[in-house]
Amino acid sequence: MTEDAGMHTADGRPVIGIVGRDVPALLVAGAGAQPFRIPPADLRTGDTGLDDAYAVMGRAVDRAAAAVLAAVLSGELDHLSGILISHDSEGSLRLFYTLQELHRRGRTAVPVHLVDQVHLARESTVRFNTGQLSAMWDVVSDWTSTSITSESLESSRAELAELRVVLEQLRMDRHSGRVSGVAALRGYRAAATVAPAEAIGLLQRDRHDRPEHDDVRIPMFLTGSAPLGDDLYLAIEEAGMLIVGEDHDWGDPILSDRLPETIDPDRNALLRELALARLNGAPASASSSMASRAHATRTAIVASGARALLSVVRPHDEAPAWDWHHQSAQAGVPGVMVRGDAADDPAQVVEAVTSLRASVGAAS
């Protein structure tokens, strides 16, 4: 985490941290800052930083949120001008309350702001979310001491649009078996953590280096908790399955939140468009109905050509376990859920993958 964040203070631009998918990077970039979506480290119990975070937040919280708190408490994110936190899950909300209180008490250096995007498909929700984005606009302008203008937004939009073209290509290559799941995961992470031009360079270099042959592993769709680091993907793919799609917020759903095609000069209209873009994007587990998740999973499985469904659900990440009943029933492919402490144990995940491979073999 430190390496990614540190790289982008060198060019003199302020860096603003982001937690969650609901914060539009466009507004951050439009305020002259580098958006840096904070990737939670895969800290485990016994890690001093994680234990410190649990001591403040309590242990009954998703480890992803505690890992971000641990990073803040360690001081490694002190160079950030601020952190924008999505209301995309209970873990993120608790992280916000905690960081706000710690900052108020003078225990942390970095200011935080909650981007309270809620998620029902209603006009009242769109109005509220638009107002929240307007507040975010003012906050990031204040943090960077830079006014957001139509010109700055258009420049940022063009950069982000170019990056999305490369990410779309990555997704298509992945569906055709030419890109591994872990490579895709790293690509999405690069896009969210480094400057667009640099991310494009990384993605294009990676594309150039790909092997000629198609992957012969069984294509699989991953649902459940967003992974911490690469280890989960590596374990699954080393066990003989290829992750061709996922519905967590560090993967394919990033592309489902559309960028505006042009910058509306009317601030409120633009913010409304951004609010709608997220509301119309792929449903995230913690903020969506079970029905919408099951439908989205089925659609993504068909689109990606997946032949199996695996759900890996960390302790204290409540929502995905609720989704599973309908997801698995409607998936149309064999599925397995690994939940709780087992989800943190690579051996048990591999065991589930092995059993899933056998189910796919029996079904074909």
Add this chain to the structure above:
Amino acid sequence: MTRLASASAALSHQREWFQQLRAAVADGEKYALVNADAPQEILRAMDIPYVVNQWWASIVTAKQVAAQSLAVVAASGYPDDSRQYDVLALGSRGLDPDQAPWGGLPKPDFVIAELSGDATGKVFEAWTDDPSIGYFAYERTAAITPDGPWWELAPRSWERVFGHDRIALMADENRLLIDFLEERTGRTFQLSKLHEVMELINEQEEFNRQTRDAVAAARPTPVRVSDTIPAVMIPQWHRGSQWGRDAAKNLRDEVTTLVDSGAAVVDAERTRLMWVGRGLWGDTSMYQRFEDELGAVFVWSMYLAIAADGYIRYGDDAIETLAARFVGITDLLYAPPVAPAWYVKEARGHGVDGVVHLVADDVPGASFITLALEEAGIPVLEIRASNADPRTLDLAAIEESMTRFIESIQADA
């Protein structure tokens, strides 16, 4: 000391009311199951019967069929270790008839909840696996930092506590709920009726405020928390009815009479305690032992106090006023910095010597509540447990740690 007459009356009323509801539903009346953090006043104004999810969960727990209810949830394909208190009602629908408390919860026609946490919405959506059950959800927006002590501002200056946009969103949702209910029941919402309901609630909560103030000022404490909880909460589930208002008045009258007569739960009161968090009051024998053996008595729980401070709202627009009541009601209990300051205010107001803090899995900011109390010089014992899942409760260990805690307070006194 005998049980409060107000508590006995409330418990008796609740049994009678529930049997009337069962009979009405059997006759074809439509009714709602509603989560405690979602507005119920619109249902009251439209004369649509409703059961509050958390109340029914308390009955399931008290009748010791929570584990069986959770097993039903698991058998349905849903997790039995998530949102356990919220899901007990759903699970209880699958109990054998001879196990079901009070004859069993009838099938609701619609369920209503606020989307708190990651899974409450899914718990209520699970009801719609039966497609004849409708579901209305309220958004759950996040707490903002109030512009002053919320307990002073909320009754009339609520935008300084909750913010304009949050209230406007919930007011819009109140209007959508009215549409939802009119469409499904054929009834017509009348704004004047909602005004009446809101006035009755303010009267009820003003009585609760007087009761809380009387308890806070009394030395020794005249009533047990285990008594005031049903005497306050059952009328709370009937907010907006004349019975609810009158029950709160009766409680106020009874408590002030006890105070005036010098009544005491413990004659030689040595240690006054505050219980923060959801209750573990199913078995009162533990508390009796604290009283008898240590002279320690719990003088505070959130149920009376939040009724006193959290619900009163005076406004001209009933829809907006209702939104201002509910938009942050849970934040007042749990979210920093809103909640911690209130607990400190209440602890000081009641002159407590120590706090037992039940930290549940699903609440934010518990450590800041503990911290604020400790910074105010009040010792705190944290207990980590779920009040919904008896499989995780070790009451013997809890009693032992509480005994040590009380003894340490007394040793330091």
